[in-house]
Amino acid sequence: MKIGLGLYRQMLNDRHYAFAQQLGVTHVVAHLEDYFSANPQLADDSDSSWGKAQDDDWTEDTFRKLIDDLARFDLxxxxxxxxxxxxxxxxxxxxxxxxxxxxxxxxxxxxxxxxGVPCFGYNFSAVGVWGWTRGPYARGGAMSVGFDITRIDPDEPMPKGMAWNMIYDDDAGPGTEGPISRDQIWDRYARFLDEIIPVAEEAGVILAAHPDDPPVKALRLTAKLINSHDAYRQAFALNPSPNNRAELCLGCLQEMAEGDIYETVADFARCNRIGYIHFRNVRGQVPNYHEVFIDEGDIDMARIVRILKDNDYQGVLIPDHTPELECDAPWHAGKAFAVGYMKALVAQA
Ligand SMILES: [Mn+2]
Incomplete structure:
Protein backbone atom coordinates (compact mmCIF):
# COMPACT_ATOMS: atom_id res chain seq x y z
CA MET A 1 0.00 0.00 0.00
CA LYS A 2 1.35 3.42 -0.98
CA ILE A 3 0.48 6.94 0.05
CA GLY A 4 0.11 9.78 -2.41
CA LEU A 5 -1.03 13.37 -2.58
CA GLY A 6 -3.56 14.91 -4.97
CA LEU A 7 -2.42 18.18 -6.56
CA TYR A 8 -4.60 20.62 -8.48
CA ARG A 9 -3.39 22.06 -11.76
CA GLN A 10 -2.20 25.29 -10.16
CA MET A 11 -0.14 23.24 -7.71
CA LEU A 12 1.79 21.30 -10.35
CA ASN A 13 5.08 23.04 -9.59
CA ASP A 14 8.37 22.36 -7.85
CA ARG A 15 7.23 23.93 -4.59
CA HIS A 16 4.38 21.44 -4.24
CA TYR A 17 6.46 18.52 -5.46
CA ALA A 18 8.94 19.35 -2.68
CA PHE A 19 6.03 19.58 -0.21
CA ALA A 20 4.89 16.08 -1.25
CA GLN A 21 8.39 14.67 -1.07
CA GLN A 22 8.92 16.19 2.39
CA LEU A 23 5.68 14.61 3.63
CA GLY A 24 7.12 11.25 2.62
CA VAL A 25 4.54 10.37 0.01
CA THR A 26 5.69 8.43 -3.03
CA HIS A 27 2.89 9.19 -5.49
CA VAL A 28 0.95 12.12 -6.90
CA VAL A 29 -2.52 12.23 -8.40
CA ALA A 30 -2.62 15.22 -10.74
CA HIS A 31 -5.65 17.30 -11.73
CA LEU A 32 -5.23 18.98 -15.11
CA GLU A 33 -8.70 20.52 -15.33
CA ASP A 34 -8.53 24.23 -14.60
CA TYR A 35 -11.16 24.43 -11.83
CA PHE A 36 -9.77 27.65 -10.43
CA SER A 37 -10.32 29.87 -13.46
CA ALA A 38 -14.01 29.23 -12.95
CA ASN A 39 -13.67 29.43 -9.15
CA PRO A 40 -10.81 31.89 -8.46
CA GLN A 41 -11.67 32.03 -4.75
CA LEU A 42 -10.39 28.44 -4.45
CA ALA A 43 -6.94 29.22 -5.83
CA ASP A 44 -4.27 29.58 -3.19
CA ASP A 45 -1.39 29.27 -5.57
CA SER A 46 -0.91 30.48 -9.12
CA ASP A 47 2.76 29.85 -9.87
CA SER A 48 2.19 26.64 -11.77
CA SER A 49 4.29 26.06 -14.83
CA TRP A 50 1.07 24.63 -16.26
CA GLY A 51 -0.84 27.91 -15.97
CA LYS A 52 -4.21 28.31 -17.55
CA ALA A 53 -5.66 25.35 -19.42
CA GLN A 54 -4.90 25.20 -23.14
CA ASP A 55 -7.00 23.40 -25.71
CA ASP A 56 -4.31 20.92 -26.66
CA ASP A 57 -2.41 20.35 -23.45
CA TRP A 58 -3.59 16.81 -22.68
CA THR A 59 -1.05 15.19 -24.95
CA GLU A 60 1.62 12.53 -24.68
CA ASP A 61 4.29 15.26 -24.44
CA THR A 62 2.61 17.05 -21.56
CA PHE A 63 1.96 13.78 -19.72
CA ARG A 64 5.64 12.88 -20.15
CA LYS A 65 6.69 16.28 -18.86
CA LEU A 66 4.55 15.79 -15.77
CA ILE A 67 6.04 12.35 -15.11
CA ASP A 68 9.60 13.69 -15.61
CA ASP A 69 8.99 16.71 -13.36
CA LEU A 70 7.72 14.43 -10.59
CA ALA A 71 10.66 12.05 -11.00
CA ARG A 72 13.07 14.88 -10.08
CA PHE A 73 11.42 14.73 -6.63
CA ASP A 74 11.36 10.93 -6.47
CA LEU A 75 7.61 11.00 -7.04
CA GLY A 116 3.18 5.85 -18.93
CA VAL A 117 0.21 7.27 -17.01
CA PRO A 118 -1.08 4.15 -15.22
CA CYS A 119 -4.58 5.32 -14.31
CA PHE A 120 -7.20 7.91 -15.18
CA GLY A 121 -9.88 8.86 -12.65
CA TYR A 122 -13.25 10.28 -13.71
CA ASN A 123 -16.65 11.08 -12.30
CA PHE A 124 -19.49 10.26 -14.70
CA SER A 125 -22.03 12.77 -13.45
CA ALA A 126 -24.08 15.27 -15.43
CA VAL A 127 -24.56 17.58 -12.47
CA GLY A 128 -21.14 17.07 -10.86
CA VAL A 129 -20.35 17.93 -7.26
CA TRP A 130 -23.20 20.27 -6.38
CA GLY A 131 -25.48 21.04 -3.46
CA TRP A 132 -23.11 21.20 -0.52
CA THR A 133 -22.82 24.08 1.91
CA ARG A 134 -19.73 25.39 3.68
CA GLY A 135 -19.67 25.69 7.46
CA PRO A 136 -17.68 25.17 10.67
CA TYR A 137 -18.54 21.48 10.63
CA ALA A 138 -15.25 19.88 11.67
CA ARG A 139 -13.53 19.71 15.05
CA GLY A 140 -12.96 23.06 16.72
CA GLY A 141 -15.14 24.81 14.15
CA ALA A 142 -12.77 24.07 11.27
CA MET A 143 -14.42 25.11 8.02
CA SER A 144 -15.57 22.19 5.96
CA VAL A 145 -18.44 21.23 3.72
CA GLY A 146 -21.65 19.38 4.34
CA PHE A 147 -24.82 18.35 2.63
CA ASP A 148 -28.28 19.02 4.02
CA ILE A 149 -31.00 18.55 1.49
CA THR A 150 -33.37 20.80 3.48
CA ARG A 151 -31.02 23.77 2.93
CA ILE A 152 -31.08 23.65 -0.87
CA ASP A 153 -33.59 23.31 -3.64
CA PRO A 154 -32.57 19.88 -4.96
CA ASP A 155 -34.67 20.43 -8.09
CA GLU A 156 -33.13 23.77 -9.08
CA PRO A 157 -32.57 23.17 -12.80
CA MET A 158 -29.10 23.19 -14.30
CA PRO A 159 -28.62 26.17 -16.64
CA LYS A 160 -27.91 25.56 -20.30
CA GLY A 161 -24.18 25.56 -21.04
CA MET A 162 -23.37 23.84 -17.75
CA ALA A 163 -22.32 20.27 -16.98
CA TRP A 164 -20.37 18.75 -14.11
CA ASN A 165 -21.04 21.95 -12.11
CA MET A 166 -18.94 23.97 -14.54
CA ILE A 167 -19.84 26.35 -17.35
CA TYR A 168 -18.64 24.98 -20.68
CA ASP A 169 -20.39 27.54 -22.88
CA ASP A 170 -20.77 31.17 -21.78
CA ASP A 171 -23.00 31.90 -24.76
CA ALA A 172 -25.44 29.04 -24.32
CA GLY A 173 -28.31 31.47 -23.83
CA PRO A 174 -31.39 30.97 -21.65
CA GLY A 175 -32.89 27.60 -20.80
CA THR A 176 -31.96 24.59 -18.77
CA GLU A 177 -30.33 21.19 -19.22
CA GLY A 178 -32.19 17.99 -18.50
CA PRO A 179 -34.12 16.39 -17.07
CA ILE A 180 -32.07 13.17 -17.25
CA SER A 181 -33.66 9.93 -16.09
CA ARG A 182 -31.92 7.05 -14.33
CA ASP A 183 -32.21 4.88 -17.45
CA GLN A 184 -30.75 7.63 -19.60
CA ILE A 185 -27.66 8.18 -17.44
CA TRP A 186 -27.01 4.42 -17.16
CA ASP A 187 -27.40 4.06 -20.91
CA ARG A 188 -24.92 6.88 -21.51
CA TYR A 189 -22.48 5.33 -19.06
CA ALA A 190 -22.74 1.89 -20.66
CA ARG A 191 -22.01 3.39 -24.09
CA PHE A 192 -19.07 5.33 -22.64
CA LEU A 193 -17.58 2.18 -21.08
CA ASP A 194 -18.20 0.07 -24.20
CA GLU A 195 -16.24 2.54 -26.29
CA ILE A 196 -13.46 3.61 -23.95
CA ILE A 197 -12.56 0.44 -22.03
CA PRO A 198 -11.14 -1.40 -25.08
CA VAL A 199 -8.96 1.65 -25.76
CA ALA A 200 -7.85 1.73 -22.11
CA GLU A 201 -7.00 -1.99 -22.28
CA GLU A 202 -4.91 -1.48 -25.40
CA ALA A 203 -3.20 1.58 -23.91
CA GLY A 204 -2.55 -0.11 -20.57
CA VAL A 205 -4.48 2.51 -18.61
CA ILE A 206 -6.86 1.78 -15.75
CA LEU A 207 -10.06 3.82 -15.75
CA ALA A 208 -11.24 4.55 -12.23
CA ALA A 209 -14.80 5.72 -11.50
CA HIS A 210 -15.48 8.12 -8.62
CA PRO A 211 -18.92 7.72 -7.07
CA ASP A 212 -21.48 10.54 -7.15
CA ASP A 213 -20.88 13.29 -4.63
CA PRO A 214 -23.31 13.73 -2.95
CA PRO A 215 -24.64 10.20 -3.50
CA VAL A 216 -28.35 10.98 -3.70
CA LYS A 217 -30.88 9.71 -6.26
CA ALA A 218 -31.00 12.91 -8.30
CA LEU A 219 -30.14 16.61 -8.16
CA ARG A 220 -31.09 19.44 -10.50
CA LEU A 221 -33.52 17.06 -12.23
CA THR A 222 -30.67 14.80 -13.35
CA ALA A 223 -30.37 11.23 -12.07
CA LYS A 224 -27.16 10.21 -10.33
CA LEU A 225 -25.20 7.15 -11.41
CA ILE A 226 -22.96 5.61 -8.73
CA ASN A 227 -25.01 6.57 -5.69
CA SER A 228 -25.09 3.25 -3.79
CA HIS A 229 -22.85 0.28 -3.08
CA ASP A 230 -24.99 -1.78 -5.47
CA ALA A 231 -24.68 0.84 -8.20
CA TYR A 232 -20.89 0.61 -7.89
CA ARG A 233 -21.09 -3.17 -8.34
CA GLN A 234 -23.45 -2.67 -11.27
CA ALA A 235 -20.89 -0.35 -12.90
CA PHE A 236 -18.35 -3.19 -12.84
CA ALA A 237 -20.95 -5.68 -14.05
CA LEU A 238 -21.52 -3.50 -17.13
CA ASN A 239 -17.95 -4.11 -18.18
CA PRO A 240 -15.94 -6.75 -16.34
CA SER A 241 -12.59 -5.69 -17.83
CA PRO A 242 -9.77 -5.49 -15.27
CA ASN A 243 -9.24 -1.92 -16.55
CA ASN A 244 -12.70 -0.90 -15.29
CA ARG A 245 -12.13 0.02 -11.65
CA ALA A 246 -13.09 2.37 -8.82
CA GLU A 247 -11.64 5.69 -7.80
CA LEU A 248 -12.83 4.56 -4.42
CA CYS A 249 -13.93 7.55 -2.36
CA LEU A 250 -14.41 6.33 1.20
CA GLY A 251 -16.26 9.54 2.08
CA CYS A 252 -18.87 9.10 -0.63
CA LEU A 253 -19.18 5.38 0.13
CA GLN A 254 -19.92 6.11 3.79
CA GLU A 255 -22.37 8.89 2.87
CA MET A 256 -24.51 6.41 0.91
CA ALA A 257 -27.73 5.59 2.69
CA GLU A 258 -27.30 1.82 2.71
CA GLY A 259 -24.46 -0.68 2.51
CA ASP A 260 -21.57 -1.74 4.74
CA ILE A 261 -18.40 0.14 3.85
CA TYR A 262 -16.11 -2.54 5.35
CA GLU A 263 -17.72 -5.31 3.29
CA THR A 264 -17.62 -3.27 0.12
CA VAL A 265 -13.98 -2.24 0.54
CA ALA A 266 -13.04 -5.88 1.25
CA ASP A 267 -14.97 -7.05 -1.85
CA PHE A 268 -13.45 -4.45 -4.15
CA ALA A 269 -9.92 -5.07 -2.88
CA ARG A 270 -10.31 -8.86 -3.15
CA CYS A 271 -11.56 -8.59 -6.74
CA ASN A 272 -8.87 -6.06 -7.69
CA ARG A 273 -11.46 -3.43 -8.54
CA ILE A 274 -9.69 -0.48 -6.93
CA GLY A 275 -7.80 2.01 -9.11
CA TYR A 276 -6.86 4.21 -6.17
CA ILE A 277 -8.47 5.42 -2.96
CA HIS A 278 -9.73 8.79 -1.70
CA PHE A 279 -9.07 8.40 2.00
CA ARG A 280 -11.39 10.75 3.91
CA ASN A 281 -13.90 10.66 6.72
CA VAL A 282 -17.42 11.93 7.18
CA ARG A 283 -20.12 12.17 9.85
CA GLY A 284 -23.69 11.31 8.89
CA GLN A 285 -25.22 10.03 5.69
CA VAL A 286 -27.41 11.40 2.94
CA PRO A 287 -29.55 13.44 3.18
CA ASN A 288 -27.49 15.13 5.90
CA TYR A 289 -23.76 14.76 6.52
CA HIS A 290 -20.60 16.73 7.24
CA GLU A 291 -17.09 16.18 5.95
CA VAL A 292 -14.76 16.07 8.97
CA PHE A 293 -11.16 15.38 9.92
CA ILE A 294 -9.82 11.96 9.09
CA ASP A 295 -9.81 10.88 12.77
CA GLU A 296 -13.27 12.09 13.88
CA GLY A 297 -15.81 10.66 11.45
CA ASP A 298 -18.01 7.57 11.31
CA ILE A 299 -15.48 5.43 9.43
CA ASP A 300 -12.96 3.39 11.43
CA MET A 301 -10.01 4.29 9.18
CA ALA A 302 -7.64 1.86 10.93
CA ARG A 303 -10.08 -0.96 10.17
CA ILE A 304 -10.20 0.07 6.50
CA VAL A 305 -6.40 -0.04 6.27
CA ARG A 306 -6.33 -3.50 7.90
CA ILE A 307 -8.96 -4.75 5.43
CA LEU A 308 -6.93 -3.39 2.52
CA LYS A 309 -3.80 -5.06 3.84
CA ASP A 310 -5.59 -8.37 4.47
CA ASN A 311 -6.77 -8.31 0.86
CA ASP A 312 -3.33 -7.45 -0.47
CA TYR A 313 -4.22 -4.01 -1.84
CA GLN A 314 -1.04 -2.74 -3.52
CA GLY A 315 -2.36 0.59 -4.77
CA VAL A 316 -2.31 4.20 -3.66
CA LEU A 317 -4.27 6.05 -0.97
CA ILE A 318 -4.52 9.82 -1.15
CA PRO A 319 -6.14 12.21 1.30
CA ASP A 320 -9.28 13.72 -0.23
CA HIS A 321 -11.01 16.93 0.87
CA THR A 322 -9.78 18.05 4.26
CA PRO A 323 -11.27 20.64 6.63
CA GLU A 324 -9.37 23.94 6.67
CA LEU A 325 -7.05 24.32 9.64
CA GLU A 326 -6.90 27.81 11.20
CA CYS A 327 -3.54 29.04 9.92
CA ASP A 328 -1.92 30.79 6.96
CA ALA A 329 -1.80 27.63 4.83
CA PRO A 330 -5.05 25.76 5.52
CA TRP A 331 -4.81 23.47 2.49
CA HIS A 332 -1.23 22.43 3.22
CA ALA A 333 -1.83 21.98 6.94
CA GLY A 334 -4.93 19.88 6.30
CA LYS A 335 -3.12 17.59 3.86
CA ALA A 336 -0.04 17.29 6.10
CA PHE A 337 -2.23 16.25 9.05
CA ALA A 338 -4.07 13.65 6.94
CA VAL A 339 -0.92 12.23 5.36
CA GLY A 340 0.83 11.90 8.73
CA TYR A 341 -2.17 10.06 10.13
CA MET A 342 -2.33 7.78 7.08
CA LYS A 343 1.36 6.95 7.28
CA ALA A 344 0.97 5.86 10.89
CA LEU A 345 -2.09 3.71 10.07
CA VAL A 346 -0.31 1.97 7.20
CA ALA A 347 2.84 1.41 9.28
CA GLN A 348 0.77 -0.17 12.08
CA ALA A 349 -1.48 -2.36 9.94
MN1 LIG B 1 -13.54 11.77 -3.39
Missing part, protein backbone atom coordinates in the same frame (compact mmCIF):
# COMPACT_ATOMS: atom_id res chain seq x y z
CA UNK A 76 5.56 8.77 -9.34
CA UNK A 77 2.38 9.74 -11.11
CA UNK A 78 -0.36 7.46 -9.74
CA UNK A 79 -3.17 8.88 -11.85
CA UNK A 80 -4.63 11.84 -13.61
CA UNK A 81 -7.90 12.74 -12.00
CA UNK A 82 -10.84 13.93 -14.10
CA UNK A 83 -11.35 14.95 -17.67
CA UNK A 84 -11.96 18.63 -18.34
CA UNK A 85 -15.61 19.51 -18.75
CA UNK A 86 -14.90 20.82 -22.26
CA UNK A 87 -13.72 17.31 -23.19
CA UNK A 88 -16.92 15.51 -22.47
CA UNK A 89 -19.96 17.67 -21.64
CA UNK A 90 -21.82 16.18 -24.57
CA UNK A 91 -20.88 12.65 -23.49
CA UNK A 92 -22.57 13.39 -20.15
CA UNK A 93 -25.47 15.33 -21.68
CA UNK A 94 -25.77 13.23 -24.86
CA UNK A 95 -25.34 16.38 -26.93
CA UNK A 96 -24.53 16.83 -30.62
CA UNK A 97 -20.74 16.70 -30.13
CA UNK A 98 -20.89 13.40 -28.24
CA UNK A 99 -19.08 11.22 -30.81
CA UNK A 100 -16.42 13.84 -31.54
CA UNK A 101 -15.78 14.20 -27.80
CA UNK A 102 -15.60 10.41 -27.31
CA UNK A 103 -12.95 10.29 -30.05
CA UNK A 104 -10.98 12.96 -28.18
CA UNK A 105 -11.28 11.10 -24.86
CA UNK A 106 -9.86 8.04 -26.59
CA UNK A 107 -6.93 10.10 -27.93
CA UNK A 108 -6.28 11.33 -24.38
CA UNK A 109 -6.28 7.77 -23.00
CA UNK A 110 -3.96 6.57 -25.78
CA UNK A 111 -1.60 9.49 -25.10
CA UNK A 112 -1.71 8.74 -21.36
CA UNK A 113 -0.82 5.11 -21.99
CA UNK A 114 2.01 6.01 -24.36
CA UNK A 115 3.50 8.37 -21.77
Missing amino acids: KLAAIENFAVKHWHDVLLDGPRRDEQMAHLKRIIRAAGAA
